[in-house]
Amino acid sequence: MSAISLPAHDAHSAAHGAHTMTVGQFVRTYVFSIDHKIIGLQFLFSTLLWFLVGGLLALGIRWQLAWPWSDMPVIGRMLFSAEGGQISPEFYTTLFTMHATVMIFFVIIPILAGAFGNYLIPLMIGADDMAFPTLNMLSYWFMWPAFILIGLSFLWPPYGAGGGWTSYPPLSAVWEAAPGSMWPQNLWLLGITCVGVSSMLGSVNYMTTIIQMRAPGMTMFRLPMTIWAMFITAILQAFALPVLTAAGFMQLTDRMLGTGFFLPEGLVVNNSLPASGGGQPILWQHLFWFYSHPAVYIMILPAMGMVSDIIACFARKPLFGYKPMVYSISGIAGLGFIVWGHHMFVSGMNPLLGMTFMVSTMMIALPSAVKVFNWMGTVWGGKVQFTTPMLFALSFVSMFIIGGLSGIFMAATPVDIFIHDTYFIVAHFHYVLFAGTAMAVFGAIYFWYPKMFGRMMDENLGKIHFFLTFIFLNGTFFTMHILGAVGFPRRLADPYDYETFRHLLPMNQFMSICAICMVAAQVIFAFNFFRSMFFGTPVGRNPWGANSLEWFAPTPPGHGNFDMQPVVYRGPYEYGSPEVDTDNYPQWQPPPTDPKRLYKSEQH
C-alpha cells in the first residue's frame, strides 16, 4: 500500500493546469475519476439533485391529501389537462412509490455511503485513497444506469412504478395488476439492481480500506465514529444486499418468464390469468425485509457517526462513552438482521413469529437509547458552540428520540395490529429518516464543506435554513402520530370518503402547508451551497478546530490527500485536554515533550 511515504503534493490545481489538459485527461480527472474525493462529490451532487425530485414528489402527495382531486400545480397542467388538472388515482400510487424509491435508493443511501463515505474514509484514516480506486469509480457509474432507468419511467403513462417502494407481489409481480406494474416495474427492478451493485462494490472497498489502510498509530479504537459507522454500514450492505438482488431477480422472472416464486395458483387479476402456481407472496416480504430492515440501519448509522463527530467538536469535549458507542453501533447492526419480521406482523406469517420478532425488535431500542444518552453526556459539561453544523447535529438527537420512541409502539405486536399501515408508521420513519438522517446530512454538509471546497458556507443563511426546516418539519410530521392514532391509513388517494377519517382534512391541510414551506426553505440551502462555492469566505485547513485527520490535509485536499504522512497519537475526541493549552488536540499532533504535562486517561 502506498500509505507509508508520499511525495509532497501541492494542491490539485497546480499539478493540472486546466489549460494544459487534453479532453482525455479532463474526462479521466473529473468524469471517470478514480480519486475518492471526486467520486464523493459526484455522489453528492447527484444525490442532492434527486433530493429535489423526491421532495417534489412528496409535495404531490401532500397536495392530494390536502386538496383532494383539485387541480395539482404544474403536474395537473402537464399530464391531466383534459380533466382540469385533477390527477388520476394510479398517478397517486406512482407518487408515493417513486417518492420513497428516490429518497431511499437515490438520496439517503448514496449520500451517506457514496458521498460522505467516499470523501471521508481515506482522509479520516490517513490514507491516500481507497483500496480499490477503480472499483470505487465503478460504484458511482453503476448509479447512472439506475438514474436513467428510473428517469425513463417518468416519461410515459403511467409515469412510474406504482406498487409501493416495497413492491409486494402479486400486485407488483403480475403485469396486469396495476398500471404501475407494467413496464415501469421492470425498469424499477433493474434500477434497484444497479443501485444494489453500486452499494456492494462500495461496501467491499470501504471494509478493505478501513481495515488495511489506516495511518500509523490509527488503531481501531482511535477511529472517529464516522469511520466506525461507515465500517459497520459496509458490513450490513455486503450481507444484506445480495438477498434483495436475488429477490429482485425472482420477481423479474415471475413477471417475464412465468416462474412462480411469489404467485400462488388460481389468481384472477384484472381478468388476466397470470402464469402462476406454487408460489407464496409472503416469501417476497421475507426476502425484501431481510434486506430492507438492515437498510434502514444503513440509512442511519453513518448519520449517527457523523453526528458524534460534530457534537464532540462543538461541545469542545470528548465523546462520552466511545467504546459503548462503538458497541452500540455494532449491536444495532447485529440485531438489525433478526428483526425484519416486525414489518410483517399482520402479513399472514405464522403468528408465533410475531412473538419472537417482538422481543428482538424491543431489544434493538436499547443500543439506540444508549447512544442518545451518550450524546447527551457529551453535551453535558461542555462549552457548546451553536454553529450551523452543531444545530443540525443537536436536532438529530432531539428528533431521533421521537423517532426511536415511536418505534416502540410498532414493536408492540398487538398495538401494531392497529397502527400498521397507518400514518403512525409514516411519522416514525420520517422522523428517523428526515428529521434524523437528513438533518444530520445537512449538518455534515455544512461541517465538511470547507474541507471540500475551501470556503465556508454562510453561517447566517445556514441558521435561517436550520430554523425554518426544523419548525416546518415538525409541523409536517409530528401530527402524523395523531393521525396514526385515529387509524388514518397510508397510501390512500382519498381517505375522506370514510366516516372515520372525514374530519381529518384540516389537519392534513396544515401538514401540507408546512411541507410546502419546508421544501421552499431548502432554496436557501441551495443558494448558500452554490454561492459559497464562489463567494464564501476562504479558509485554511482546520476552520472548526477539529481533531480528526481530514483536517490535517490541505484545503481542499489534492490528489493523494496529505502533503506528509500523518501519524496518529491519540483518539479523535481529545477536546479540552489538559495536555495542551488549546481546546482541541488533533490526532496528528505529537504529545508534549514535558512528561509532567502528560495526562493519564482510562479511555482513549
Place this chain on the structure above:
Amino acid sequence: MSREILTSAGSPWLLLPLLALSACGCGSPDAKFLRYEVFALKTEQLNNDSRFSREQRENIDEVMQALYGTPDEPRVPALGEVPIADVLDLAKLQLAAGPVGSDEVGNVRGLYREHCAHCHGITGDGAGPTAAFLNPYPRDYRKGWFKFKSTPIGIRPTHDDLKKIVLEGIPGTAMPSFKLLPDLEVEALVHYVKYLSIRGETERALLRASMELNNDQVVLPVLAEGASPEQKTFHDDQKVIVTDAVAQVVGDWTRPAEVMTDAAAEVQARPEMTPAELAESRKRGQALFYGFAQCIKCHGESALGDGQTTDYDEWTKEFIGDGKNLQLVAEFENAGLLPPRHIIPRNLRLGVYRGGRRPLDLYWRIRNGIEGVPMPAVTMKLGDDPAAKGLTPADVWDIVNYVQSLPYQPINNPLDAAREVELLRERM
C-alpha cells in the same frame, strides 16, 4: 450580512428558478369535453374519405356547447316538446358536474369527476387516464349502448338499470359498487351518465349531418344580421334537422319506460321445484345449452368461454371491423381508440355474473341477449303454434337452472373430480 445577500453577485441566480417556475404556469385550464374523433374519422372513411372542414368541426363544438354546456356547467337542451325533463334533471347534473368539492352553499359537487372520470373519461368516452390499464375497458357512453339492462337490444336502458349497475358494480370488472354513497349522489351520477350518453349520441348525429353538407356549409350556422334569404332558409332547415336529431336521441331514452310497461316485458317467476324436478330441469337446460340455444358455439363445450375468442365488441367493431387491417387499427388508435381487445365469452363455471346473479338477471341475459357484444337474444316461441321454433319461458328457466349449477359441478375442481371417479370405481 443581510445586505450582502441582496447585493451579492449570486442573487440573480436565485431569480432564475423562480422565473422558470412561473413560466411553466401553475394552474390548469378548465376541463373540456373532447371531440368524438373516432366517429369523425369513421364518418369520413364511410364517405369516400371526404374530410370535415375546420369550420364544420368548430361549429359542431359550438352547437354542442350551446346544447349541453361544459363539464363544469352542464345544460339541458331546451327543445320545445321534447320531454327531456323526464330523462335529465338539471339540479342533479349540477351535483355531478364541476370540479370536486362543494359549492358556496355546501352542496357536494364534482361527483362524476371524483368517482367516474378517471376511467370513463371526462367526456364519457371510456378512455380516461386509468382506462388503458383495465380489462375490460370502461364503457364508452357515447354510442348509447349498454350491456346489462332489462330492455331488449336496440332499446336504451331504464333509469333503474343504470342505477343498479352503479349501486352493485359489475363483478369481475373494475366497475366498483357505489352502494355506500347517499341515494341523492347515486341519482346524480346516473343522470350524468345519461347526460353524457345523450351528448355523445347527439355529437354522432351532428357529425353525420355535417357530412351530408358541402365543405363550406356548417351544421348550424349563426344567423348574422344581414343574412340573405337563402342563408335564412338554410339556417331554419338546419335548425329543424338538429332539433329532430336531439329529439330522436332523447326520445330513445324515454322509450324504455314505455317498453317496460308493455305486458311483453313481464317475466313470470321461475316455477318452484323440488330437488328432483330441479335436477330434471337442469338436464333439460343442458340439452338446450348444447342443442337449440347453441350456447356452446361461443361459451364452448366446456362452458369455459372458449368457443370462439376472436370477435370484437360493437364499440370496437364499429371502427375497425374484423381488426385484420392493421393500418386501419393504427389510424383509429391515433384518433383515440384504445388498443382493441377481443371479446371473450363468459366462463360460466366461475360463478361470476357481471350483469347480476339473480335468476331474473340471467333470464334477461338469455332472453334479451347482451347489447353490443356477440351474445344474441334467443329465439322465443311466439304464439301457441306447436310447430313454431323457439323457446318458451319455461325453457329459458331450464337453461338458467343449468347455468346456475355449473359453478358447483365437481368437475370444476379436478381434485374433487378425481375423488369422484375413484369413488365411482370403488363402487363398481
Place this chain on the structure above:
Amino acid sequence: MGRFWSILFLLVPVLGVGCFVWAMADMWPMQGHWLPENINDHGRVIDNLFLFILVLTGVIFAATGLAFFWFLWKYDAAKNPQPVAFTHGSHTLEVVWSILPAGTLVFIAIYQMNAWADAKMRRPMLPGPDGQMATQDDIPKPSTCEVTGRQFEWRLRYPHSKPENWKPGDPYVYGDDDLYVVNDLHLPIHEEIVLSIKSQDVLHSFFLPNLRVKQDVVPGMLQHVWFRANKTGVYDIVCAELCGWGHYKMRGRLTVESRADFDRWIAQQVQAQSQSSFTPTPTAAE
C-alpha cells in the same frame, strides 16, 4: 443566540407532549383526533397497551427533552465560563442506562404476548361430539361470513342454509345457495364472530378500525379473524394494504345489529337475490 436555540429545543418536549394531551382531551381543533371508538370486547387490551406505551414513552420523551434543553442552556459556550468536564465517559452510567431500558423493554415484550396470542392464535372453538370444551375433538367455530378481497371491493358470502337439527344460535352452513353481497357486512352483536378472509387477486388487508382488527388477506391463503362486537351501529371497513389504483375505493360498511335484525336482513337479501320475476309498472317521471 445559544439561549434562543436552547429554547427552540425546549419546545420539542413541550409542544410534543402538549400536542398529544390536546388530542387526547378532544379539544378544538383536534376534536375526534384520537383512537376511534372501540366496540370489540377484545380490543380494549390493545387500547390499554397503546396508552401504557404512550405514557411510558411520554415520560421518557419529556425527561430526555428537558434534560437536553437544560444541558444546552447551562453549557452554552457564550454564557458558561467553566472549563469543560474532561471525561471520556462513566462505566457506572453505561451499566445503569443499559440495564434499566433493557429490563423495561423485555418486560413490555413479554407482557403483551397474551394479547397477541388472543388476537391471532386462539381461534374460537366449539365443543366437539363429547360436548366438552378444551378437549381434543373441539372444532373451529364456523365463520359467519367469508370475506374475499378483490380489486377493489369486498365480496361477501354469507351461508344461510340451516343444517339438520339446527337450533337458534347454531351457525349456518355454506352451500350452493349462499348469499353474495358486496361491501355490506352485517353481523350480530354480542356474539363471538369468526370471519374467513381471503383474496382473489393481490394482497389486501381487512381492517376494521372500530374493532381493532387487521389482517392482510393473501391470495392462496385462507385466514380467520375473530372478535365480539358490543355496540350496534355502522362502521367502516378499510383496506390496509396497497392493492392498486383503487386501494382507496375499497371502502366497506360494517353494520352491527341484533341477531333478530341480522337474520331478517339475511332473509331480505336472500329474497332479493332470488328474485326471478319482473312486473311492469306504470312509468313515473324520473
